[in-house]
Amino acid sequence: MKIILPLLAGGLLLSLTAAAQAQLEGIDPRTGKPAEPVVKPLPQPAPKPVARDEGSTCGDYGTAVLFEESPKDAAARAKKEEKLVFVLHVSGNFEDPRFT
């Protein structure tokens, strides 16, 4: 008994030390292979506002489209930049989504 007890205690101590080391080094004690790193999903960055050109006097009103002050302004800008014109006709207040 005097011999067996210290041997058991020593064995237990060794296994505890190995387990602690495995935990520190990220090794799976059952397989002995490096454990899969736990990666928390990073929070998604908020969508960046659409880049505004210099001289633009418009807003996007909660959309991804830049709106000029009036169709006349849009037409003048389109002629200058050789683009087409997109005109939205809406019921209600476009500026307030509750009334669109």
Add this chain to the structure above:
Amino acid sequence: MNALANPEVGKYLNEYFCSAFQKVATFRIVNGQKQGGNVAAYFCAPDGRVLHCVAGPVDAATMLREAKWVVETTKKAMAEAKGDGAKFKAFFRKAHADRLRNEHGIVVEAITFDPPAEQDPNSALTYNDPTGRPLAPKLPPPPIDGPDVTLRARELQSAALAAPGNKVLLDRRGGRVALNNQGQVHHLMAAHCMRPIETLYGAIFEGILGEKISTKPVQVVTPFPWRPEGRAARNGPVRN
């Protein structure tokens, strides 16, 4: 508005178009509940002549497809017309007639020549609305020759006639054909594409979408004007 919130749609529209919006109809609030309300998106040349229109709310994929079609067709029309405005207009009207045939199975002959206007909008004898502007003229769509003679066109028309909400029209021989909002737009545009937006918007917003054009953006209606929300309605719109 969900289509316009899509980043891909926004990127494409910002790249090829300069955008603006106008409030053309009333948005009714009856007893605190939204009623009606609609939207029409016009793709125009820089001088305000309409190339194409999307009537009613659509998803992002549809809006992007229509915007790309306008840009690509404009490029082809410019290459074909070589600076001739009449050829450009004829190309676009034929393109609308082609889409009506391919996507809705209906044959119309694109009208490529505009007769002179019967009424001079600046004449003293022309009736004007109280704001001083001439009323939007009633635009007759081109006559429908009939459904296309392909099996696919027959399937398209069978589905369209069975779908609720589609407008049923008569062709030259009295046969029934059905069109959804976008089909009606192509039908109208086959005769009136490249007209100024001020002459077309009435036909789109009232004729196709069925909305009454008004200069009052929000109308609050309550049957109980003596209650607090009714008093607020008379003073300004109720926001809930």
